[in-house]
Amino acid sequence: MTELPRNIILTGDAATRLRELPAATVDCVITSPPYYALRNYGHDDQLGLEATVDEWVAGLMPVFRELARVVKPTGSVWLNLGDSFSRHARYGAAPKGLLLAPERLVLALSGAGWLVRNKVVWAKTNPMPSSIQDRLTLTYEVVYFLARSPRYFFDLDAIREPHRSGGGKAAAKADHARPTYRGPLAASNEGLARERPPGQPGHPLGKNPGDVWQLPASNYRGGHFATFPPRLTQRPLLATCPEAVCTACGQGWKRQYTVRRLWSAKDQEATTVREAGEFIRCNCDAPTVPGVVLDPFFGTGTVGAVACENRRDYLGIELNPHYVQLAEERIKKACGSSDELQACPA
Template sequence: MKPYYSDDSVTLHHGDALDVLRAMASGSVNCVVTSPPYYGLRDYGEPGQYGLEETPAAYVERMRDVFSEVRRVLADDGTLWLNIGDSYASTGGTSGVGPDAVVAQTRRQDTGRTRLASTLPPKNLLGIPWRVAFALQDDGWILRNRIVWHKTNAMPESVTDRLSSRSEELFLFAKAQRYWFDLDAIREPAVTADRPATLKTRGGSEWSAKAVKPGSTQQRTPGADGLGHHALGRNPGDVWLIPTAPFSGAHFAVMSPGLARRCIAAGGRPGGIVLDPFAGSCTTGMVANQLGRRFVGIDLSAKYLDLALRTRLAQGVLMFGDAA
């Protein structure tokens, strides 16, 4: 399989995610961080694109096929971080926005979304993220966390008969019960005193901070500062307050660099390979390189890959600095 582009830190493939994944070696990546096209939300102007399936069930089955191959190419101790948004049932009709749309044109995005007909009455929230999550779970993935991405700068909505949407789902899946996970890399500053300091394993013996490697299942009661706090900070929990970060290029549905950073820091082995099968503008790749990981990206659009090479991947860390 000849890549679209390759150097020491980045490999990009142009094509359908499922086709490219089938040609990749088993166990060849350490971590997967991705956000596939959401169901019925955008028309990217590419034949065979994901997200325009006839029904929600068809979309879920297509996601199942892709992530079955993702599971094969993922190392046994690897993790999958899947960000996926929801959509509403409508009466149908399409007025899609093509791949040359600009992020900043919010109103155009809102009015130009693709509306797919549904068997459900209009206005129904389809529950797409959980439909996909359950399908992957049925295929053998271990669902470890549902994380709420609270978009602190979410755009306002004009709806008056429901609450505005300010969050999306992020799922953490593992391939096996024991996997690489570095909680210390994403700890937050502690804000309250919980209880007296104790450091213990399940067996009750004293625990040394240098003895437990990322991915260990040892249980520890934080308290290294004497106030009930872990010396490196607290577990960030499963609600992440992270702003969106529009990209002024041609790809308007970009992953937040801050979101990608947490996923890669916690789930990607240092020096390992991070995969995004729906790479788009390569936010995941940019952050992976900044954190010292190699990146493999796949996208159906050559325009997006070219854009990423001209911008986000052009000079790596030196060009983009901190992606948080």
């Protein structure tokens, strides 16, 4: 296969189907593999039901070896993971102990050359209630953001959010109050002062959304119990899958954004509206194609539906043909503007 197939779902095992794909062709991956020992997806070849948590990690490594090959050097991976509690020492932790499955996997990936750039906390606004009496209820999952190299495509302006703090004197005072002692790996905030115009709370286009995302779990009611909420995939997509990629030089184009302040006489309040403008282009004068997002554990195709809504191309891999059929129906509906996906704001 010389060309990457686009906007289709490949049925079969993730690692096996990934081996058919050409190298360095995928812009970003957004995926949620089966968590360890939590679900049964009804197929003999499924991942997730290994005898131990370390075997689960070992089972996912061939998928990530292939992802390392098919992702462009400027590409990245968003990896959503959940954890489970052991019921017997044979699973890999003492009974009742958290297995730390996400940590085990991400350490293995870091050792295999992946650059771990963020650990995002998806704080669920509607977590599952629990009757447990001797520990806290689980209310979040993690989404790791991994890159192949230190320089990768990331469009922060596409995902900036309105500032909440007032800025001005208060912000300047807070900057001043920072301790002067810093260890060798402490973050520097020097850039913040540069991007904050006098009297403004921060960057004129809005703030970095940060690494705690408050979102409800999915309300998808279509015969699959572990679907992504569309909004969990939209922010990663907008940041790391270019809307247009030059076919000559391969550069991903970003849009120019502007902000307008609108005054509401009714609320006696000013609001800021962000508008996407023209592309910042390369000089090639060649055609462009949309960026491609890959999900090797496609399930019911949330990533495909959100890609299509946002004018990106997708490629899915899914083992269970029943889910493939559900995903195809869902994407068709989304591209014909489904209510569920239209509801998700940029």
